[in-house]
Amino acid sequence: MIARLTALVALAAGLALPAFAEPDPKDWDAVLEEARGQTVYWNAWGGDPRTNDYIAWAGQQVKDNFGVTLEHVKLSDTATAVSTVVSEKAAGQTTGGSIDLIWINGANFAAMKENGLLFGPWSEDIPNWALVDPEENPALIEDFTVPVEGLEVPWSMARVVFYYDSARVAAPPRTMLEFLDWTQANPGRFTYPQPPDFLGTTFLKQALLELVTDRDPLYAPVEEANYETVTAPLWEYITALTPGLWREGKAYPQNGPAQRQLMADGEIDIAISFSPGEASAAIANFELPDTVRSMVLDGGTIGNASFLAIPFNANAKAGAMVVANYLMSVEAQLHKQDAAVMGTPTVLSMGKLSAEDAARFAALDLGVATLSPADLGPALPEPHPSWMQRIAADWEARFGVAQ
Amino acid sequence: MPAIPRNRVTLLPLAPLLTLAVLLVPVGAGLAGVLAPAFGWFPALGGESLSLGPWRALLAWPGLPDAVWLSLFTGLGATAVSLLITVMICAAWQGTRSFGLIERALSPLLSVPHAAAAFGLAFLIAPSGWIARGLSPWATGWERPPDLLITQDPLGLSLMAGLVVKEVPFLLLMTLAALGQVPARRSVLLAQTMGYGRMAGWVLTVFPRLYVQIRLPVYAVLAYSCSVIDVALILGPTRPSTLAVQVLEWLSDPDLGLRFQAAAGAVLQLGLILGVLLLWRLGEHVVARLGCACVRMGHRMARDGAMRALAMALALIMALAVGLGILGLAVWSVAGFWTFPDLLPDQFTWRNWARQGDGLARIAVETAVIGAVATGISLILTVACLEAEYRHGLRPSTRALWLLYLPLIVPQATFLIGLQTLAIGTGWTGARAAVIASHVIFVLPYVFLSLSDPWRSWDARQGLVAASLGAGAERVLWRVRLPMLLRPVLVAAAVGFAVSVGQYLPTLLIGMGRVSTLTTEAVALSSGGDRRLIGVYALSQTVLPLLGFALALALPAVVFRNRRGVLDRG
Numbered sequence: 001m002i003a004r005l006t007a008l009v010a011l012a013a014g015l016a017l018p019a020f021a022e023p024d025p026k027d028w029d030a031v032l033e034e035a036r037g038q039t040v041y042w043n044a045w046g047g048d049p050r051t052n053d054y055i056a057w058a059g060q061q062v063k064d065n066f067g068v069t070l071e072h073v074k075l076s077d078t079a080t081a082v083s084t085v086v087s088e089k090a091a092g093q094t095t096g097g098s099i100d101l102i103w104i105n106g107a108n109f110a111a112m113k114e115n116g117l118l119f120g121p122w123s124e125d126i127p128n129w130a131l132v133d134p135e136e137n138p139a140l141i142e143d144f145t146v147p148v149e150g151l152e153v154p155w156s157m158a159r160v161v162f163y164y165d166s167a168r169v170a171a172p173p174r175t176m177l178e179f180l181d182w183t184q185a186n187p188g189r190f191t192y193p194q195p196p197d198f199l200g201t202t203f204l205k206q207a208l209l210e211l212v213t214d215r216d217p218l219y220a221p222v223e224e225a226n227y228e229t230v231t232a233p234l235w236e237y238i239t240a241l242t243p244g245l246w247r248e249g250k251a252y253p254q255n256g257p258a259q260r261q262l263m264a265d266g267e268i269d270i271a272i273s274f275s276p277g278e279a280s281a282a283i284a285n286f287e288l289p290d291t292v293r294s295m296v297l298d299g300g301t302i303g304n305a306s307f308l309a310i311p312f313n314a315n316a317k318a319g320a321m322v323v324a325n326y327l328m329s330v331e332a333q334l335h336k337q338d339a340a341v342m343g344t345p346t347v348l349s350m351g352k353l354s355a356e357d358a359a360r361f362a363a364l365d366l367g368v369a370t371l372s373p374a375d376l377g378p379a380l381p382e383p384h385p386s387w388m389q390r391i392a393a394d395w396e397a398r399f400g401v402a403q
Numbered sequence: 404m405p406a407i408p409r410n411r412v413t414l415l416p417l418a419p420l421l422t423l424a425v426l427l428v429p430v431g432a433g434l435a436g437v438l439a440p441a442f443g444w445f446p447a448l449g450g451e452s453l454s455l456g457p458w459r460a461l462l463a464w465p466g467l468p469d470a471v472w473l474s475l476f477t478g479l480g481a482t483a484v485s486l487l488i489t490v491m492i493c494a495a496w497q498g499t500r501s502f503g504l505i506e507r508a509l510s511p512l513l514s515v516p517h518a519a520a521a522f523g524l525a526f527l528i529a530p531s532g533w534i535a536r537g538l539s540p541w542a543t544g545w546e547r548p549p550d551l552l553i554t555q556d557p558l559g560l561s562l563m564a565g566l567v568v569k570e571v572p573f574l575l576l577m578t579l580a581a582l583g584q585v586p587a588r589r590s591v592l593l594a595q596t597m598g599y600g601r602m603a604g605w606v607l608t609v610f611p612r613l614y615v616q617i618r619l620p621v622y623a624v625l626a627y628s629c630s631v632i633d634v635a636l637i638l639g640p641t642r643p644s645t646l647a648v649q650v651l652e653w654l655s656d657p658d659l660g661l662r663f664q665a666a667a668g669a670v671l672q673l674g675l676i677l678g679v680l681l682l683w684r685l686g687e688h689v690v691a692r693l694g695c696a697c698v699r700m701g702h703r704m705a706r707d708g709a710m711r712a713l714a715m716a717l718a719l720i721m722a723l724a725v726g727l728g729i730l731g732l733a734v735w736s737v738a739g740f741w742t743f744p745d746l747l748p749d750q751f752t753w754r755n756w757a758r759q760g761d762g763l764a765r766i767a768v769e770t771a772v773i774g775a776v777a778t779g780i781s782l783i784l785t786v787a788c789l790e791a792e793y794r795h796g797l798r799p800s801t802r803a804l805w806l807l808y809l810p811l812i813v814p815q816a817t818f819l820i821g822l823q824t825l826a827i828g829t830g831w832t833g834a835r836a837a838v839i840a841s842h843v844i845f846v847l848p849y850v851f852l853s854l855s856d857p858w859r860s861w862d863a864r865q866g867l868v869a870a871s872l873g874a875g876a877e878r879v880l881w882r883v884r885l886p887m888l889l890r891p892v893l894v895a896a897a898v899g900f901a902v903s904v905g906q907y908l909p910t911l912l913i914g915m916g917r918v919s920t921l922t923t924e925a926v927a928l929s930s931g932g933d934r935r936l937i938g939v940y941a942l943s944q945t946v947l948p949l950l951g952f953a954l955a956l957a958l959p960a961v962v963f964r965n966r967r968g969v970l971d972r973g
Contacts, residue, residue, distance in 0.1 A: 046930070087820065
């Protein structure tokens with residue numbers, strides 16, 4: 001009885017207070033109006049000063065153009081933001097949450113989607129969605145094979161590349177099997193971040209994609225495949241590779257930046273990266289010698305998109321949409337792809353842009369160590385995220401604890 | 404007799420209760436937030452029934468025995484070595500001119516944040532580090548760094564070293580604060596007249612009385628060393644890492660289901676720490692027996708020259724290691740391109756500092772304000788408790804004292820997640836005030852820890868003399884006791900301030916990322932691994948507490964320049 005009464009009151013309150021309704025991106029003018037004066041707390045990894053500078057620049061732009069204040073909450077790990085939303089849900093806070101926008105992708109997205117922690121669908125209704133072409137670039141609507149379904153918008157593309165010091169490595173390996181030969185000839189000069197770090201796990205996935213005879217099972221949940229059989233060549237390969245790794249595989253860098261530091265200190269000669277512009281950026285930042293160059297593997301490397309999502313209980317949803325829409329604009333994407341700014345590839349489709357805008361992208365200087373879009377070769381889609389988790393756990397059991 | 408305002412008299416007895424509530428309510432809520440998911444209960448993630456599943460998952464993790472062993476070994480080892488070195492230094496040099504030198508060399512290390520010290524040390528000792536660069540290629544022939552496992556060694560020795568260089572200064576400071584209350588000089592003199600060597604005399608006559616006073620700081624060091632995260636991330640092994648690091652990794656795994664396992668791990672971590680404390684307690688008895696046996700045997704151990712030199716050498720090596728490490732970070736903060744085996748960068752640039760610019764200044768002020776207020780609150784509560792104890796005989800039982808140290812013993816990472824849920828439930832997050840309140844939870848125990856023993860050891864006859872001259876309790880407190888205890892009070896405040904500046908998880912979780920301090924910025928930026936930025940923030944993060952300690956040491960000397968006896972009764 002009381003429950004029914006409460007429900008009635010809630011319903012009445014909901015009807016009486018239309019201001020509590022969620023913003024509708026199809027009515028963009030209303031979104032713009034609601035967003036004016038809002039403060040958007042964007043939780044994004046804060047480990048890269050160039051990205052931080054870019055976010056600060058974007059904040060100034062949305063402030064000037066749309067009256068939205070953007071605050072960058074610098075995270076050392078995106079999972080912290082996921083934790084916050086989980087805690088808010090646990091505490092019953094369904095409105096006025098502390099996070100308005102999260103930079104997210106892959107497993108974090110899958111987890112948040114699965115647990116109903118995201119607002120949406122909204123992403124395919126914002127104006128600048130018209131500038132992307134999911135048919136040309138399926139990574140924009142499938143985040144690690146998990147359908148995006150309008151819950152996040154892409155703002156950056158990522159590709160697996162390797163960077164190497166051309167002063168020390170004349171002919172870098174071009175396939176995973178060549179990597180094995182190379183490490184045996186040059187012991188201790190290569191490593192990868194320790195799984196479950198996403199970059200380290202990406203190395204395993206990249207190897208798996210090359211070593212399997214049939215890739216189809218990798219694009220379905222791992223439970224549906226014969227895991228042992230599919231991954232057997234991978235573990236055989238990693239077992240052979242390990243003795244030739246840095247510190248003979250007794251220690252690993254914890255993450256991509258730590259691996260880059262090893263490169264900077266001259267401890268290793270080749271490193272994996274998920275950002276085609278990383279080497280150029282690091283050279284400009286005095287972190288790497290100017291003899292460093294990027295390369296990709298024959299047969300293609302894994303590519304994915306970085307996304308922006310709005311938590312289900314966000315406080316400034318309209319403001320967050322305005323920020324996300326701005327980040328997908330020609331101006332913002334162009335600025336980001338500039339090697340002097342971030343140097344990351346755009347999510348926009350050249351075919352959807354005006355000839356003038358497309359020419360501006362073509363005219364960009366990508367940086368000394370960045371491959372052109374043509375040289376990047378084909379992008380391989382990410383396997384289903386369940387593979388990532390299973391492989392990372394398996395690696396940990398096999399190589400991650402001392403024998 | 405001056406009139407005493409009534410309300411103070413009536414409120415003071417409530418101080419201990421209030422203090423315990425300030426500490427226990429959040430910790431209790433945090434603990435509930437750990438225990439429930441450890442047994443499968445966390446409705447927001449679909450855990451709606453109690454089960455042992457999380458424990459089964461934890462036990463099934465193949466790295467568990469190694470991780471537990473590593474936590475135990477490094478925690479116990481670091482604490483034992485730190486205490487040993489502290490005792491050696493004091494025994495060998497306390498009361499001499501050289502002791503002043505050691506004190507001046509080591510006390511600045513206190514203000515160096517753990518993470519900064521660890522980064523600095525890592526850069527010194529790594530195969531591509533500063534020492535190797537200094538010797539290469541002319542002495543070693545290395546054109547490229549050798550493939551040697553120095554940091555991240557499987558035994559955790561470099562992790563222990565990173566802890567020891569930070570804990571010895573802390574224990575030394577605690578010892579110094581307590582030494583004022585032990586007639587050390589006279590005791591050692593007496594022992595020496597009986598033919599004992601200086602070190603033996605100190606260890607046998609001063610240490611037993613002193614250890615009682617520094618016992619809780621030692622326990623805090625022990626609990627901290629077993630559950631440390633930042634230092635372990637920088638210097639510790641990774642296959643596997645310590646239990647604390649592993650728990651944090653599960654906690655930050657995209658697979659939200661691992662949070663149950665993380666909670667179970669955190670409960671195990673708590674049990675581990677309690678076990679280690681118990682073990683240490685037993686060890687105290689063994690050491691006490693050995694000491695007594697030693698006295699009965701009657702050896703005078705007069706020839707301790709080599710040991711004294713060793714103590715001095717250890718102190719200087721530690722000061723040098725951290726000092727050079729920080730210097731290394733300072734050089735990095737202005738470095739252009741810098742690779743192995745160059746001793747110095749190719750070029751220098753202010754760009755790394757300029758880029759941070761205004762933001763850095765704003766964040767430094769925010770950090771200082773939060774630290775000052777949290778320390779002020781903690782100091783007021785601590786003094787109120789101690790004074791209530793003195794005036795009303797409300798001496799906390801040992802059990803109550805243990806409760807006071809719970810925030811230092813329960814692993815931060817998990818209890819704070821529970822606390823965050825509570826804070827969100829009450830709508831009190833994201834504000835500076837909430838962050839200050841969360842800092843008080845961690846600052847207060849350290850302030851209490853630093854101040855309680857000097858406070859209690861104060862010679863109450865001084866108060867009787869003042870009272871017989873007509874001073875009331877308030878007047879005794881403000882005109883006699885606080886001035887006489889000015890040095891320990893300021894030292895406690897400086898320790899508290901440093902603790903506040905160093906808080907990462909509380910600031911992040913309770914501030915919901917909206918309150919930035921030097922430490923949250925430093926950790927966020929250091930996740931990018933750029934030593935230049937780490938250098939900028941580590942230096943800024945070091946300067947603030949350093950100012951606090953400088954004040955704590957300088958102020959009493961200035962205030963009592965004409966009454967030195969107030970400060971030194973040894």
